[in-house]
Amino acid sequence: MKRRHLLASASLALGMAFGGSAFAQGLDKVKACFVYVGPIGDGGWTYQHHEGALALQAEYGDKVEIQYQESVPEGADAERVLTQMALGGCNIIFATSFGYMDPVNAIAGKFPNVKFEHATGFKRDHANVSTYNARFYEGRAVQGTIAGMMTKSNKIGYIGSFPIPEVMNGINAYYLAAKKVNPEVELSVVWAFTWFDPAKEADSAKALIDQGVDVIAAHTDSTAPLAEAAKTNGAVIGFGQASDMTAYKPSPRVSSIIDNWAPYYVKRVGALLDGSYEQADIWAGIVDGEVEIGEITDAVPAEVKAAAEKVRDDIAAGTLHAFTGPIKKQDGSEWLADGVTAPDGDLLGMDFFVEGITAEVPK
Incomplete structure (x- = not known):
């Protein structure tokens, strides 16, 4: 387990x-x-x-x-x-x-x-x-907003640990937020199948970079993905995961989710x-102070920072939910109707990608 x-x-x-x-x-x-x-x-x-x-x-x-x-x-x-x-x-x-x-x-x-x-x-x-x-997925919506607005290649990436609900709803929230601000964005997912293994995490980041990804989020525990991004001389940015990971400010770490x-x-x-x-x-979640958004650095343009902060603040105010319909599942089947927000039970048992993500869910 x-x-x-x-x-x-x-x-x-x-x-x-x-x-x-x-x-x-x-x-x-x-x-x-x-x-x-x-x-x-x-x-x-x-x-x-x-x-x-x-x-x-x-x-x-x-x-x-x-x-x-x-x-x-x-x-x-x-x-x-x-x-x-x-x-x-x-x-x-x-x-x-x-x-x-x-x-x-x-x-x-x-x-x-x-x-x-x-x-x-x-x-x-x-x-x-x-x-x-x-509710880590709330922070992923903030990160996805930054990713969608800052990518130059329109290719963003995500390092998944294991295909379990917490990770699946994080990936989906990240992609949906990016797609909302950039309809051309594409998401690549690499599965590390570990929580903490710096070597595997670094390899996962390399694989994404080799695919042309220029923004990377990770659901693993070390700073290795940011270390790999740092080797690209500013071509690739990323986010702190679980802690602020301040050693990589102001770039490639442009913000973070802090538990x-x-x-x-x-x-x-x-x-x-x-x-x-x-x-x-x-x-x-965010409103409770348990999920925090780390400093958005000056490497992020002012308009992008403002958009990300608005997502954060609207989630905290309860006027925005990261999963608000219309949203279909990856196979094209209906999931959430227009204006309907996902019930907690769906998020806590999420085992599917949303429409637009082409990656497969490992069995």
């Missing part, structure tokens, strides 16, 4: 609010523990989760102790680490990769007094398991401290 799911449970779309009973008595001190799928120095996904952990400790000082284990493979190793953390006195454990879903739910049943929080998952088999996620987990971690541990903690299933 990988970090995100292949098919989302339909029940996830119905559970975006707190449920269950609050814990009546708060704790004087919380030991908060984190399980990471990659190294904290990956520059992306794990780095940003760890930044959230550090922010949590800074917020509460000596009321919170943090512990973490990095580069934990998904599967049996995760069960072992989760068990050790539960036995080691962790009051709450944040498991930050989709492939930890089954281990989390297996271990949670054995430790009912420990709270388990699973990032990007949908299973909550026990009252002490919560799930949390971010800001800190407010969620502060809120959840704070609820343990004050006794208001409840089981939850949260999917937050």
